[in-house]
Amino acid sequence: MTVVMAGFVDFHIAHKIDVFTGAPQEGSAVDYGTLGITFGARRPHATEDWHSELKALNCEIPENQS
Amino acid sequence: MNPKKNQIKAIGLDINELRSAVQFEYEGVALNPDQGFHFHTGRKLARIVGYQAHWLEGIPESAIESFAGTGNPFSLGELSPGENVVDVGSGSGLDSLIAAQMTEPDGQVIGVDMTPAMLEKARQSAKEAYLDNVSFRQGFGEELPVEDGWADVVISNGVLNLMPDKITGLQEMARVLKPEGRLQIGDILVQKEVPNDAKENIELWSG
Numbered sequence: 001m002t003v004v005m006a007g008f009v010d011f012h013i014a015h016k017i018d019v020f021t022g023a024p025q026e027g028s029a030v031d032y033g034t035l036g037i038t039f040g041a042r043r044p045h046a047t048e049d050w051h052s053e054l055k056a057l058n059c060e061i062p063e064n065q066s
Numbered sequence: 067m068n069p070k071k072n073q074i075k076a077i078g079l080d081i082n083e084l085r086s087a088v089q090f091e092y093e094g095v096a097l098n099p100d101q102g103f104h105f106h107t108g109r110k111l112a113r114i115v116g117y118q119a120h121w122l123e124g125i126p127e128s129a130i131e132s133f134a135g136t137g138n139p140f141s142l143g144e145l146s147p148g149e150n151v152v153d154v155g156s157g158s159g160l161d162s163l164i165a166a167q168m169t170e171p172d173g174q175v176i177g178v179d180m181t182p183a184m185l186e187k188a189r190q191s192a193k194e195a196y197l198d199n200v201s202f203r204q205g206f207g208e209e210l211p212v213e214d215g216w217a218d219v220v221i222s223n224g225v226l227n228l229m230p231d232k233i234t235g236l237q238e239m240a241r242v243l244k245p246e247g248r249l250q251i252g253d254i255l256v257q258k259e260v261p262n263d264a265k266e267n268i269e270l271w272s273g
Contacts, residue, residue, distance in 0.1 A: 006236030008249060016255060019114055019136050024102030028264075033257030036115060036224075038137035038250075045245040 001057055008041035009053040079266060081230050085206070088228050089181045092134070096158060096183035099131040105224075107134050112160075115252070116141055121164045129191035132158035132184070135223030137252020140164065148172040149218040152242050154207050154235070155179055155225025159188025159200075165221060166192070166200035175200040176217075178210055207235040212242040219243075223252035 003011045019036035020029040044050045091103075099107055106114060108131045112122065115138040122130060134157060145151060145168040153162040156177025166175045177200065179185050188202045205211040207222075207229045220239045229235040239249060 002233055003236055003249070006233055007240035008236070013255075014142055015116075015137065017115055017137070019111065020105060023104055023106050025104045027104045029104060029254075031258075032260055035255045035257065036136035036252060037255045038115075038139065038141055038252050040142045040251070041249040043240050043243040043245060043247045043249070 003039070003041050004050075004053055004057055007043060007050060009044045009049055011039065011041040013037050013039045079230060084230055085180065092157065092181045093183045095132050095134050096181065096187050103134070105134060105136070107132065109133075111135065117164075121167075124167065124195055125160060125163050126191040126194040128187055128194075129158045129160045129163055132187060133160045134158075135161065135252045136227075136254050137223055139221040139223055139250040139252055140168075142248075142250045145169050145173070145219055150216055151175045152210065152212050152217045152220045152239075153177040154210065154220060154222035154239060155228070156188055156202060157181075157184045157223075157225075159184075159191045159202065161221055161223055162188060162200050162202070163191060163195055163197060165219075166195075166197040170197070170199050173199060173218075176212055177202040178205045178207070178212070180204065180206050208238060210238045210242055214241055215244050217242050217244065217247055219248045219250060221250050224254070226251060226253045 015038040016035045020026060020034055094101060095107060111133055115135060117138060139161060145165055147169055149169045150173055151165045151169060153165060153175060156162045156179045159177055162175050162177035169175060177188055185202050185204055192200050203211045207225060208231050220243055226232055226235060
């Protein structure tokens with residue numbers, strides 16, 4: 001949701017990978033079940049596209065980005 | 067929108083103290099990449115996140131050994147010749163150099179990082195790789211030293227989670243992108259609730 005709020009559309013997570021288990025000083029990241037991820041999104045050409053995406057998420061349009 | 071006007075916010079943290087701690091940690095990754103961290107580094111990590119061997123061909127070992135990403139921005143699609151790219155938190159420069167190889171000769175890559183030791187390493191690696199379509203600038207993710215609407219693609223790898231103000235960091239990425247520009251990001255996903263006292267612990271942010 002944060003990515004969309006910042007001005008993007010088509011947010012998607014492509015991959016999740018365990019990148020912390022077995023690290024030399026493995027610690028809290030593993031304790032919290034932290035995974036490495038890769039995500040993508042797109043800056044829309046039209047502001048209306050972004051507003052539609054926000055609406056789909058049931059988000060209000062930020063005041064400084066109308 | 068003007069994200070630079072937004073006040074940087076983080077839960078009960080001193081922003082400068084947090085940035086100093088992160089810089090200290092990643093200066094260690096730059097200068098002593100084999101000392102062992104709470105994350106994997108180097109070629110081993112590149113294999114874990116699925117970097118293809120031919121992407122690393124021609125890249126100096128100094129850039130690879132200090133690689134500390136958490137994902138694979140290029141797995142969302144390789145970059146095309148002629149595209150302009152911003153690499154947010156470019157570190158030792160591995161992703162910037164891969165991007166420079168993919169986009170040359172006409173594409174330009176700007177790597178942005180706040181840690182001088184990483185910038186020095188990245189610049190030296192670019193010189194050793196004879197890549198003249200990549201440059202590195204010192205700056206913060208929340209205040210990218212790049213003009214509006216310059217980039218076709220913004221990449222970043224393992225950096226957004228270290229930014230005190232993630233919404234401003236993402237807004238900056240949107241600002242420097244052209245309309246229809248792409249975001250290709252490696253980051254982290256925390257699957258368990260992190261208590262507030264842990265969020266306020268700078269040691270957990272940086273190492």
